[in-house]
Amino acid sequence: MIAPEYSPERGIIRLPRHHLEAMVGGDERALDPRDEIGRELKELGVVVDGGVDGALRQVLHTLRHPRSRFGLRLEQGADVALHRGWIAASGVVVVSGGTGADDVQDLRAQARPSAAARVLAGLMEIGPAAEVTDLPERSLPWDEVMVPVREGAGTGWARDAIGPTQPVRLTHLRWSSDGVRRATTAMVLLSAGSAGIVEARAADDGYELVARTPAQVWTGLCTLTR
Amino acid sequence: MTLPELAVDLPEGWSHRRDVAPFALVARADPWPTRLAPNLLVAVTPADPGQSPEAYLAAQIQGVATTLVEPVLLDASADRRARTVTFLVAHATGGADLTVLQHHSHTDDGYVIAAAGTAADGDWPEVAATLYALVRSVRVAS
Numbered sequence: 001m002i003a004p005e006y007s008p009e010r011g012i013i014r015l016p017r018h019h020l021e022a023m024v025g026g027d028e029r030a031l032d033p034r035d036e037i038g039r040e041l042k043e044l045g046v047v048v049d050g051g052v053d054g055a056l057r058q059v060l061h062t063l064r065h066p067r068s069r070f071g072l073r074l075e076q077g078a079d080v081a082l083h084r085g086w087i088a089a090s091g092v093v094v095v096s097g098g099t100g101a102d103d104v105q106d107l108r109a110q111a112r113p114s115a116a117a118r119v120l121a122g123l124m125e126i127g128p129a130a131e132v133t134d135l136p137e138r139s140l141p142w143d144e145v146m147v148p149v150r151e152g153a154g155t156g157w158a159r160d161a162i163g164p165t166q167p168v169r170l171t172h173l174r175w176s177s178d179g180v181r182r183a184t185t186a187m188v189l190l191s192a193g194s195a196g197i198v199e200a201r202a203a204d205d206g207y208e209l210v211a212r213t214p215a216q217v218w219t220g221l222c223t224l225t226r
Numbered sequence: 227m228t229l230p231e232l233a234v235d236l237p238e239g240w241s242h243r244r245d246v247a248p249f250a251l252v253a254r255a256d257p258w259p260t261r262l263a264p265n266l267l268v269a270v271t272p273a274d275p276g277q278s279p280e281a282y283l284a285a286q287i288q289g290v291a292t293t294l295v296e297p298v299l300l301d302a303s304a305d306r307r308a309r310t311v312t313f314l315v316a317h318a319t320g321g322a323d324l325t326v327l328q329h330h331s332h333t334d335d336g337y338v339i340a341a342a343g344t345a346a347d348g349d350w351p352e353v354a355a356t357l358y359a360l361v362r363s364v365r366v367a368s
Contacts, residue, residue, distance in 0.1 A: 114323040118316040128302040214301040226348040
């Protein structure tokens, strides 16, 4: 389990979710050393002389005033990683970690909103990949789409399309274009490292699997984030 | 196209590295509505005759990793028959977030023509097809 840590000069900001939400929401307990939250934030160095440390102010501004938000779920076997992103004029903030109140969240910030596509590409691990062939021609129900993600390399549709050894990971990107409305699905990828990238597109009777190049995915991310 | 003769007063101890880049071409979209116009930079450098396309590509990628800010290598491929390598990188600079498409061709007379098309990430969807065609069009004039 990750421990809370505040060392912005080293790019490390790790805070319990409850504490982070208190600060973003302007909860006065975050600044009150008599309260448990305020005391812990002061001990970490997040609160200094009764105020939020300067290095965190721009991050909080981005979290409070986003022009768009995203959610990213990465799933492979039993492993699930969750990332949430906020994009504002003041930059991009990615918060990674579990959904429990005490789960420590790892914050990473970029000072420019135009970094959003590259931040997403990094999180999604978009990189050189072969072109996938032998994909199913018919649409698949979601459970069948997910077979190689849940049951491992060489299972389901991936046996012919990806091969017997390369595990498949689900990347589900959700997007809210105004930062307020509920995020909706923007991109669903099934990637197998250098063995290829497949997009699952919703169709009338299930999900259509379409081979994608890394450049196509990058173009999609740039379109989404601009 | 004929290149103009140039003159420059080099400081003492500096030398003209004709061996590194005997020819360079810079072009850009003009006018362009945003601050950073999509652009093309071409340089011709001597090739290492003993280096395979795959080794050349690996060296280029290593160079990208060590010289660019926050680079993300998005795509890379080597075509042994065509003696070309192509790679796509997103990276940061002090003031912009850029996508760079590189296409390098080995010539019969021992040079590498390195063409780099660059655009702001926000402009990439609009110019991607143009830059792919542009960098692949760079060739030795017949």
